[in-house]
Amino acid sequence: MTINHSLTALRGVRVGHWTDLTARTGCTAILLPPGGAVMSCEVRGGAPGTRETALLEVTKSVSVVHGLCLSGGSAFGLDAATGVMQHLETLGEGVETRVTRVPIVPSAVIYDLAVGSSTVRPTAANGLSAARASSDAVIGRGMIGAGTGAMVGKALGFANAQTGGLGNALVRVGAASIAALVVANPFGDVVGYDGTVVRGASKPDGSRLTDADWLGALLDASSFEYLKSSNTTLVVIGTDAKLSKVECRLLSEAAQMGLARGTRPSHTPFDGDSAFAFATGTVDAPPLAALIAATQAVTHSALLDAVTAS
Numbered sequence: 001m002t003i004n005h006s007l008t009a010l011r012g013v014r015v016g017h018w019t020d021l022t023a024r025t026g027c028t029a030i031l032l033p034p035g036g037a038v039m040s041c042e043v044r045g046g047a048p049g050t051r052e053t054a055l056l057e058v059t060k061s062v063s064v065v066h067g068l069c070l071s072g073g074s075a076f077g078l079d080a081a082t083g084v085m086q087h088l089e090t091l092g093e094g095v096e097t098r099v100t101r102v103p104i105v106p107s108a109v110i111y112d113l114a115v116g117s118s119t120v121r122p123t124a125a126n127g128l129s130a131a132r133a134s135s136d137a138v139i140g141r142g143m144i145g146a147g148t149g150a151m152v153g154k155a156l157g158f159a160n161a162q163t164g165g166l167g168n169a170l171v172r173v174g175a176a177s178i179a180a181l182v183v184a185n186p187f188g189d190v191v192g193y194d195g196t197v198v199r200g201a202s203k204p205d206g207s208r209l210t211d212a213d214w215l216g217a218l219l220d221a222s223s224f225e226y227l228k229s230s231n232t233t234l235v236v237i238g239t240d241a242k243l244s245k246v247e248c249r250l251l252s253e254a255a256q257m258g259l260a261r262g263t264r265p266s267h268t269p270f271d272g273d274s275a276f277a278f279a280t281g282t283v284d285a286p287p288l289a290a291l292i293a294a295t296q297a298v299t300h301s302a303l304l305d306a307v308t309a310s
Contacts, residue, residue, distance in 0.1 A: 004170070005138075005170040006179055006181065007179045007181050008135070008138065009170055009179060010239070010280055011033065011280065013030065013031070013033060013136065013238060014031040015030050015031070015134055016130045016131055016132065016133035017130050017133065018122065018126040018129045019143075019145055022116065023149075024072075024112060024117070025072035025077075025116060025149045026071075027070065027073075027127055027145060027146055028071070028130060028147075029069055029133075030134075030181075031084075031087075032068070036065055036066040036093065037238075037281070039065040039248055039276060039279075040056045040249035040276075041275060041276040042249065042252040042253050043273070044273045046269035046270065046271070046272070047232065047271060048232065049078065049108060050109075051081055051107040051108075052104065053108070053274065056245075062095060064095070065106060066093045066105060067103060068084075068105065068106055068236060068278075070108060070110075070145070070234050071108075071122045071127070072150075073112065076121035076122075078107050079122070079123050080122040080124060083128030083129070083130070084131045086127075086128050088105065108234050109146075110234060111230045112149025112185070115151060115158070130145065140166070141167050141309035142166065143163065146183045147183045147185075148165075150165050151164050152184055152185070152186060152189065153186075153189040153199065153209075155213075155217050156202070160201050162202075164185050164186070165307060166182070166183050167184065167303060167307070167308075168181055169299075169301035171297065173286045176239055176283050177239065178237065178241075178251075178291060179237070179239070180237050181235070182233065182235050183233065183306065184307050186263045186266065186273075187268050187270040188200070188263045188265045188268065189201060189208065189263070189264050190303060190304065198308065231272070232272040233263065235259065235274070235275040235302075237295055238278050239278075239279050240281070240283050241279055241291065243281070243285055247279070247285075247291075250288065251277035252275040254292040254296050255275035255295055255299045256275050258303070259300075261300045262300040262304065263303070277295070
C-alpha cells in the first residue's frame with residue numbers, strides 16, 4: 001500500500017495535471033474542498049508571474065479560495081487558470097455575487113520557455129484538462145504538470161543546469177497534517193540537509209559551485225542578463241488545521257524560509273518565488289510556532305523530492 005505524503009492526503013483536496021513532455025511544459029490544478037479553503041501567500045524575488053495574489057493579502061476582503069493553478073509557459077501560462085475556473089464553475093463553486101458565483105483561482109507560473117518548445121504554452125483548455133483529471137490519488141513527482149520544464153542551477157547557463165521538477169512532502173504536527181508541493185525551477189542550486197549540492201550547475205570539470213564561486217559570479221550581474229525572469233520556484237502548503245488568513249500568511253512566509261534552506265542562492269532578482277498556504281480547517285490547530293517550524297522543514301523536503309525524482 002502506497003502511503004500518501006502529498007496535498008491529496010488532506011480530505012477533499014484534489015490535484016490534476018496536464019503534461020507535454022515533448023514541449024517540456026505543463027500545468028497543475030489544485031482543487032480545494034467544496035466551499036473552498038482559507039488561503040494567503042507571499043511572493044519574493046524580482047521576477048514573479050502571478051494572478052489573483054493581491055487578493056490573498058490579509059487586508060483584502062476575500063479569504064476563501066476555491067482552487068489554485070501552477071503552470072509553465074511564463075506569463076503566457078497564466079491563461080491556464082481560466083480553465084480551472086471554468087471547471088469549478090460547473091461544480092457550483094465560487095464567491096456568491098449578485099448574478100453568479102465567481103471561482104477564486106490564484107495562479108503562479110515558472111519560466112520554462114528555454115527548454116522544449118518556446119511556442120507551446122499551457123492554455124485555458126489545458127488548465128481545464130488538468131482540473132478535469134484531478135483526483136485524490138497520490139500526486140506524481142518529477143517531470144509532471146507544472147514541473148515538466150523546470151531546471152535547476154543556471155549560473156553557467158542552461159547547458160550546465162540540471163532537471164528540476166515537482167515534489168511532495170507531508171508531516172504530522174500534533175493532530176494536524178501539513179503538506180507541501182514544490183515546483184523547483186530556481187536560478188540557484190538545490191542543497192541537502194547538510195548543505196551539499198544535490199542538483200545544480202556543474203563546472204567544466206564536473207565539480208559544483210561553492211559559495212565563493214556564486215559570489216564571484218554574481219559580482220558580474222551583467223553575465224546573467226539573459227537569465228532575468230528565467231527562473232522561479234513555487235510552493236503550495238496545505239494543512240487541515242483551523243487557521244485564519246493571517247496565520248496562513250505566516251505559513252507562506254515560513255515556506256519561503258524553507259526555500260532559503262534548500263536553495264543557494266535563493267530569492268535572487270532573477271527568481272519570482274511564490275508561496276501559497278491554505279487551511280481546510282477540519283482539525284484544531286497546534287501551536288502556530290510548531291506549524292511554522294514544520295512548514296520550513298516540509299518545504300525543504302518537497303524541494304529535495306522534486307529534484308531527486310527526475
